[in-house]
Amino acid sequence: MPISWFSRRGTECSINEDAAAISPMADSMVALITDGARLRGCQKEDKETLARYWSRKIVERIVDECMWNSPGDIISVMQSEQSQLRHAYLHEIASYCFVSMMINTGDYFVLQCGDCQFGVKSLIGDGATHWLCEPHTLANHYRLVVPGTEAISRPKATENVLTRHLNDKRFHEPFVLKGVLLRSESILLCTDGFWRNNASDDMSVLEVSASYSEIHENSDSGNFLVI
Numbered sequence: 001m002p003i004s005w006f007s008r009r010g011t012e013c014s015i016n017e018d019a020a021a022i023s024p025m026a027d028s029m030v031a032l033i034t035d036g037a038r039l040r041g042c043q044k045e046d047k048e049t050l051a052r053y054w055s056r057k058i059v060e061r062i063v064d065e066c067m068w069n070s071p072g073d074i075i076s077v078m079q080s081e082q083s084q085l086r087h088a089y090l091h092e093i094a095s096y097c098f099v100s101m102m103i104n105t106g107d108y109f110v111l112q113c114g115d116c117q118f119g120v121k122s123l124i125g126d127g128a129t130h131w132l133c134e135p136h137t138l139a140n141h142y143r144l145v146v147p148g149t150e151a152i153s154r155p156k157a158t159e160n161v162l163t164r165h166l167n168d169k170r171f172h173e174p175f176v177l178k179g180v181l182l183r184s185e186s187i188l189l190c191t192d193g194f195w196r197n198n199a200s201d202d203m204s205v206l207e208v209s210a211s212y213s214e215i216h217e218n219s220d221s222g223n224f225l226v227i
Helices: 050-065 071-082 140-143 156-160
Strands: 003-010 017-022 028-038 092-102 109-111 117-122 129-130 173-182 185-190 203-209 214-218 224-226
Touching: 017 050, 017 203, 028 050, 028 203, 028 224, 050 071, 050 173, 092 117, 092 203, 109 117, 109 156, 129 185, 173 224, 214 224
Parallel strands: 003 214, 017 224
Antiparallel strands: 003 203, 017 028, 028 092, 092 109, 109 173, 117 129, 117 185, 185 203
C-alpha cells in the first residue's frame, strides 16, 4: 500500500495552512502533520507558515540526530524548537500529531497536541477507522474534568477552542500514545477539517501502512515534504 497524502484548502480559508513531513526509512518511519492558524488581525506574510516550518524542522532534526525511538527525546527536541518560535512566529498557533513506527514489528508511539487526530484504519472488511486521541479542546476539557458534562448541551464554539496548542510563548507537552499496528491496518494522521468533515476548513490526511511501497500526493499546495 502506498503512503498517501491528501490536502485541500477550506472554502472559507485564503490559503491552505495544513502541512506534513515524513521520513520513510528501511526499518522505521516518522511523520508529523501540523494544522496552523494565524491569530485574528495578523496580516499574511511572504514566509514559510508555522505548519510547514514545524513539520519540516522537527522531522529533519529527528532524522539527523537519529532520535526516533524515544518519546522523551522527541519531546525535548520539540521543546527546544518551540523556544525559538518567538523570533518568527509571534502571530501563529498550531495543532500537530507526530508518529514514529518500527516497520518490522508495527510498534508505534504518537505525540499529539491540539485538535489533530490519530487513527487506525482497517484495510479489510468495512474499512472502519478508530480515532485514538482526544482533541485538546474546551468541549473535551469540560467532559473530562466535570463528571456528567457530556450530557449537557454546550456552546458549539467550545469545540474550536484549544486547551493545548503550539505557540511562541509556552510549551504545551503533547499527549503520548503507544500501540502496535497490524499488517491489516493503516495509520491516519489528520487535521480537524478532515475528521470533522468540515469543507470550510483545510482538510488534510496522511495515511501510512506498515508495508508501504510508494508515495501518492494529492494536494492543492506544496505542503508535503519527504525527507
